[in-house]
Amino acid sequence: MTRSMDKIVALCKRRGFIFQNSEIYGGQNGFWDYGPLGTELKRNVRDVWYQDMILAHNELLQDAGAPSTYQMVGLESAIVMHPQVWKCSGHYDLFHDMMVDCRACKGRFRQDHMADTPCPLKPSKTVGEHKTCELTEPREFNLMMKTIIGALGTEEDAAYLRPETAQGIFVNFRNVVDSSRVKLPFGICQVGKSFRNEITPRNFTFRSREFEQMEIEFFCHPDQSRDWYTYWRDRRYNWYLNLGISKDHLILRDHDAEELAHYSVGTADIEYAFPFLGEGEYGELEGIAHRGDFDLRSHQEGKLSKNQDGELEVERTAEGQPKYRGSGKDLTYFDDQSRERFLPHVIEPSAGADRGTLAFLCDAYFEDQQPDEKGKMQERIVMRFHPRIAPVKVAVFPLTKKDGMPERAAALFGEIKQAGLSCQYDQQGRIGRRYRRQDEIGTPFCLTVDDETATDNCVTLRDRDTLEQERIPVDRVTDEILQRLKA
Numbered sequence: 001m002t003r004s005m006d007k008i009v010a011l012c013k014r015r016g017f018i019f020q021n022s023e024i025y026g027g028q029n030g031f032w033d034y035g036p037l038g039t040e041l042k043r044n045v046r047d048v049w050y051q052d053m054i055l056a057h058n059e060l061l062q063d064a065g066a067p068s069t070y071q072m073v074g075l076e077s078a079i080v081m082h083p084q085v086w087k088c089s090g091h092y093d094l095f096h097d098m099m100v101d102c103r104a105c106k107g108r109f110r111q112d113h114m115a116d117t118p119c120p121l122k123p124s125k126t127v128g129e130h131k132t133c134e135l136t137e138p139r140e141f142n143l144m145m146k147t148i149i150g151a152l153g154t155e156e157d158a159a160y161l162r163p164e165t166a167q168g169i170f171v172n173f174r175n176v177v178d179s180s181r182v183k184l185p186f187g188i189c190q191v192g193k194s195f196r197n198e199i200t201p202r203n204f205t206f207r208s209r210e211f212e213q214m215e216i217e218f219f220c221h222p223d224q225s226r227d228w229y230t231y232w233r234d235r236r237y238n239w240y241l242n243l244g245i246s247k248d249h250l251i252l253r254d255h256d257a258e259e260l261a262h263y264s265v266g267t268a269d270i271e272y273a274f275p276f277l278g279e280g281e282y283g284e285l286e287g288i289a290h291r292g293d294f295d296l297r298s299h300q301e302g303k304l305s306k307n308q309d310g311e312l313e314v315e316r317t318a319e320g321q322p323k324y325r326g327s328g329k330d331l332t333y334f335d336d337q338s339r340e341r342f343l344p345h346v347i348e349p350s351a352g353a354d355r356g357t358l359a360f361l362c363d364a365y366f367e368d369q370q371p372d373e374k375g376k377m378q379e380r381i382v383m384r385f386h387p388r389i390a391p392v393k394v395a396v397f398p399l400t401k402k403d404g405m406p407e408r409a410a411a412l413f414g415e416i417k418q419a420g421l422s423c424q425y426d427q428q429g430r431i432g433r434r435y436r437r438q439d440e441i442g443t444p445f446c447l448t449v450d451d452e453t454a455t456d457n458c459v460t461l462r463d464r465d466t467l468e469q470e471r472i473p474v475d476r477v478t479d480e481i482l483q484r485l486k487a
């Protein structure tokens with residue numbers, strides 16, 4: 001089976017995973033809406049991330065591969081932050097892509113994507129190929145979305161929607177240390193919306209203008225930072241594998257020295273073989289970066305840049321003043337064991353919730369053939385989501401209207417929902433059709449309440465992947481499913 005993006009996008013619309021934003025008005029490029037199933041799917045991606053990274057993390061035990069024990073806490077900062085944040089972080093000056101306009105078709109293109117961007121004029125294939133193409137010189141285009149705060153509406157009231165959640169963590173570093181008794185090493189985690197005015201949003205939700213990130217800023221002693229970098233790189237890669245992403249589709253790619261940001265000692269990307277890419281090509285799901293003390297130092301002292309010797313120092317104007325002044329607040333950490341004061345180093349695993357969701361969708365898509373009730377082979381689409389990610393965990397099918405069975409099925413449905421599991425009740429159509437409907441949205445478990453239930457007090461539990469069917473006592477079935485979801 002070849003995985004085709006067209007089929008996945010069609011399924012997303014047909015079954016209510018993802019819709020084009022403002023579709024009834026013709027849509028809005030770079031923005032997407034999640035339908036009822038997509039909402040559950042993406043919520044699971046976020047929740048499983050938060051559960052695995054923060055709630056289930058045991059700070060008393062040393063994790064395999066970790067240099068020591070560590071703590072993890074959460075944070076939720078505002079989307080709009082003080083404009084100085086972006087000046088000191090470097091986003092105001094440096095967060096841009098190079099764009100090229102075409103005077104003939106009025107198209108606007110990202111310079112580094114031109115080779116694989118179609119030219120709107122036919123019969124040419126890529127930008128610049130048509131004989132009437134008239135391309136401008138590349139120009140810088142800042143990706144931050146601007147907004148105006150307050151009623152006056154002057155340029156002085158300009159602010160930005162955050163292009164990443166990370167800066168909200170850095171500027172709250174002091175607050176978290178002072179208020180929550182965390183000790184180094186520790187991570188602060190945040191899930192939230194980010195905005196980038198992408199020049200060419202494309203490939204479904206992969207490159208959007210509004211998207212969600214799941215970011216960790218992990219603060220540690222400079223001497224241990226390389227070991228922590230390796231730990232987080234491997235841990236995050238394994239997280240996707242443990243949630244069912246096929247090893248054949250996922251790579252961990254270390255950046256070459258020239259690809260590294262100027263402050264970074266090491267960066268690796270976790271990349272996925274999305275079906276819209278060519279053979280052997282991968283798209284970034286998550287970046288894990290060793291950021292040194294760049295961020296805390298910038299917010300303490302002011303915007304940094306490299307001097308002639310390659311060292312970071314505060315960037316200055318011709319008059320010798322800091323170009324963008326930092327907060328002047330002391331962001332150092334005092335270790336009361338070693339009596340040492342220092343600026344912690346940072347490891348940043350930065351994941352996209354929408355790109356992750358898209359990868360889970362693409363990897364789950366399978367087509368096969370299954371016999372219907374008459375034994376005739378029928379095409380089946382089955383989304384093999386990992387049960388923790390699946391938007392619906394269980395479906396309940398009453399097969400008979402006799403002997404109070406619909407009532408028993410309804411009671412079971414209520415019990416499963418009470419246990420906090422997303423569950424659907426389906427009493428329409430033949431059993432085979434009901435199974436197909438659930439397979440197509442990736443429901444791992446289906447329960448049928450049938451004639452025999454009245455006598456043996458059991459229901460049939462059918463597994464989406466093995467297709468095995470088992471009789472389970474009604475009063476044990478919710479526990480059984482909870483057990484299987486944990487496995």
Ligand code: ATP
Nearest residue numbers: 198206207208211213284285286287350351352355
């Ligand atoms: P790219 O090179 O693809 O533009 P990036 O390296 O700029 O990505 P980061 O700044 O490292 O991305 O952001 C961290 C994560 O946020 C990415 O790995 C990705 O999952 C997500 N992300 C970034 N930009 C977008 C976008 N425009 N749409 C959806 N997700 C995004």
